[in-house]
Amino acid sequence: MATRARNTDRREDALSRDRIVAAAVELLDAAGEGGLTFRALSARLRTGPGAIYWHVANKGELLGAATDAVLAGTLLPGAPGQTPEQAIREIALGLFDAIDEHAWVGGQMSRVASQSATLRIFERIGRQVQALGVPDEGQFHAASAVLNYILGVAGQNAANARTQAPGTNRTDVLGAESAIWERLDPAEYPFIHTVAGQLRDHDDREQFLAGIDLILKGIASRP
Amino acid sequence: MATRARNTDRREDALSRDRIVAAAVELLDAAGEGGLTFRALSARLRTGPGAIYWHVANKGELLGAATDAVLAGTLLPGAPGQTPEQAIREIALGLFDAIDEHAWVGGQMSRVASQSATLRIFERIGRQVQALGVPDEGQFHAASAVLNYILGVAGQNAANARTQAPGTNRTDVLGAESAIWERLDPAEYPFIHTVAGQLRDHDDREQFLAGIDLILKGIASRP
């Protein structure tokens, strides 16, 4: 029999939860939500579909882990001299950019509210809300308003990505089909018709931040 | 050959898009998102799966139509003497109640942003934003902040419903597992730990409305 090193004799390409999750993220990025399949995943990892189940309980857990992996990368330390408002904007923008890059994440965030990454995001937002001087009873309301707004935008972006070809990059806060909006009957949809022009060449990031600022103003203007 | 009446000779139980959508809603209500199947649906309608495709293009369209059908019922005329704030609260609460009753709707709303019901909701919100006297350039931002917040809460509710047994009725704005929250390490999650108590016996509707009011205050407090 061959002598074997005592410490590192695992195969270099051995399967692991991390490798599986990383491959899942790649698959999701490349082909969208429909692209993540145990068959496609096992083919990419050069193994059988059953092998994955040794490391991951089921597809739901895999999607949650993939979402968590992407979101975890968005939580930067946070610059030292920031105001709470700036910090919240930074957290929100970090999420926005991650969702912009991995559109499928937006559709998964709300399905995993108790998952670690979302919990950490909520914690971060909450601390800044405390730093803003919001009284105790209002802190939960304020922090969840911010988070729910972010989740809403995230879901929209994922929905838009679904309707477009996977791989294409287009992010938008609301439907984004200004072409459709402009064609709506102005008598039935006067508001949307008026506003359709603003939609045509608006910046999604700015639009997103404007909503955050609106909520921040609401938080600040309590009696 | 038998004589046939000229006008009404269609079978009473003839298939129609409306009947299909209504049955889909019932199935979704009873068994959750996983319960809607072309086989289950066709069994309930006493026909073959292929028959449904004569009236509906595919499952995505069916889900969209079911969502639209539920949402359409939430758009009441609106009381005459209302302030714009009251009108927005009423629209939001109507949606909240619909989503509370049909949890799966929350997960579908963002996938169909350009669908008729969501468009009408956005239109309604937008008109109230105009009535609030928001200047033109700010109207789109303000209305989509409100809608995105609602969509975020809706998605959360749907996610919570998914984790619980289908049929059970429990709605919550954020994870709602205060039991889990209280068990989190207070050193790592000081904010969530502090706030977990407030979560235990809070009213979901009130919590939801508090977020709406926060955004309304933000809209009102522009310089």
Place this chain on the structure above:
DNA sequence: ACCTGAACACCGTTCAAGT
């Protein structure tokens, strides 16, 4: 302990055939 891959139960969707 970890991996393999055939097999199972179930999907959405199509389509030739019927009325």
Place this chain on the structure above:
DNA sequence: ACCTGAACACCGTTCAAGT
């Protein structure tokens, strides 16, 4: 024009068997 239901291609998941 509308319905029927078998058939197709594809899932997620399991599990006996291997190393």
